Amino acid sequence: MATIEIDNLHAKVAEEGGESILRGVDLEVSSGEIHALMGPNGSGKSTMANVIAGHPAYEVTDGQILLHLDEDEFEDIDIDEETQTWDLLDLEPNERAALGIFLAFQYPAEIEGVTMVNFLRTALNAKLEEREELFEDEEEEVEADGEDTNEDAAGYESSPMEGPADDGEVGVAEFQSLLQEKMELLDMDEAFAQRYLNAGFSGGEKKQNEVLQAAILEPSVAVLDEIDSGLDIDRLQDVSKGINALRDEVGTGILQITHYQRILDYVEPDYVHIMLDGEVVKQGDASLAVELEEKGYDWIREDVYGTA
Ligand SMILES: Nc1ncnc2c1ncn2[C@@H]1O[C@H](COP(=O)(O)OP(=O)(O)OP(=O)(O)O)[C@@H](O)[C@H]1O
Numbered sequence: 001m002a003t004i005e006i007d008n009l010h011a012k013v014a015e016e017g018g019e020s021i022l023r024g025v026d027l028e029v030s031s032g033e034i035h036a037l038m039g040p041n042g043s044g045k046s047t048m049a050n051v052i053a054g055h056p057a058y059e060v061t062d063g064q065i066l067l068h069l070d071e072d073e074f075e076d077i078d079i080d081e082e083t084q085t086w087d088l089l090d091l092e093p094n095e096r097a098a099l100g101i102f103l104a105f106q107y108p109a110e111i112e113g114v115t116m117v118n119f120l121r122t123a124l125n126a127k128l129e130e131r132e133e134l135f136e137d138e139e140e141e142v143e144a145d146g147e148d149t150n151e152d153a154a155g156y157e158s159s160p161m162e163g164p165a166d167d168g169e170v171g172v173a174e175f176q177s178l179l180q181e182k183m184e185l186l187d188m189d190e191a192f193a194q195r196y197l198n199a200g201f202s203g204g205e206k207k208q209n210e211v212l213q214a215a216i217l218e219p220s221v222a223v224l225d226e227i228d229s230g231l232d233i234d235r236l237q238d239v240s241k242g243i244n245a246l247r248d249e250v251g252t253g254i255l256q257i258t259h260y261q262r263i264l265d266y267v268e269p270d271y272v273h274i275m276l277d278g279e280v281v282k283q284g285d286a287s288l289a290v291e292l293e294e295k296g297y298d299w300i301r302e303d304v305y306g307t308a
């Protein structure tokens with residue numbers, strides 16, 4: 001099991017005099033749980049997702065984000081006392097990803113010249129390699145009695161932009177069958193695998209592709225930023241099936257950012273959190289999202305601030 005623990009998180013835009021956006025967020029997501037994060041436009045939801053992933057546009061001014069891992073979180077790696085808790089704010093975005101944090105973007109990027117199949121296999125191999133290195137470095141540091149022996153430059157050694165590396169833990173043939181299985185689950189046309197990443201994809205196809213990436217990378221915690229926006233009813237169901245499979249088969253903890261109750265009918269949340277002005281001001285179960293749909297946000301503002 002893995003748990004991401006966000007305590008009193010404050011963040012601002014990383015420039016002089018940059019606006020404060022997050023003003024004390026507390027939130028915890030564990031493996032196997034589904035959380036929905038809702039809130040008005042501009043309340044700070046995407047900013048929080050980006051801060052979790054390590055986006056350089058934001059500076060954390062207070063609070064912490066910890067990742068707790070159980071001994072058996074990764075099949076191929078022994079996790080001991082020293083490597084059970086990680087301070088995510090000390091880590092680069094690729095190191096966070098290697099530890100199992102995944103962010104599906106609200107606006108996925110298009111990358112010409114990199115096919116989906118190459119991108120996904122390279123990303124998977126880079127993640128596995130980085131993870132191994134992280135745990136090795138940690139062991140060396142402990143052995144060196146606290147001396148900093150970590151001389152690695154930030155960033156993956158092989159980048160998904162460089163195209164296929166022939167080496168890597170997961171080979172071409174093995175990856176093909178993995179990809180096929182995940183694409184079938186999401187009801188995606190196999191032809192997509194040979195197309196350039198998101199280039200010319202429709203809005204809905206891009207969103208489906210984000211879930212495919214998560215299905216391949218099998219994260220411990222996935223933050224899905226408005227994965228439901230722009231999906232037609234059939235695709236909403238395919239994407240929901242993919243998210244539920246992540247939770248049920250991989251044990252991923254899901255933090256689903258959404259404006260609408262609709263996807264929550266298919267991906268039923270265990271917890272619903274409401275963000276207002278950079279703070280999580282209310283938490284409840286699935287019924288809170290239904291209530292919100294009926295009453296809007298003024299009711300929450302009145303409840304929290306005593307005035308709409
Ligand atoms: N890099 C940035 N530079 C300047 N302002 C920013 C930056 N990132 C976010 N903001 C501001 O912070 C506030 C929160 O933005 P954020 O994207 O987190 O909102 P959101 O809750 O995801 O909204 P939506 O529901 O519309 O997606 C907004 O007022 C936004 O303009």
Ligand SMILES: [Mg+2]
Pocket residue numbers: 045046047106225
């Ligand atoms: Mg947003």
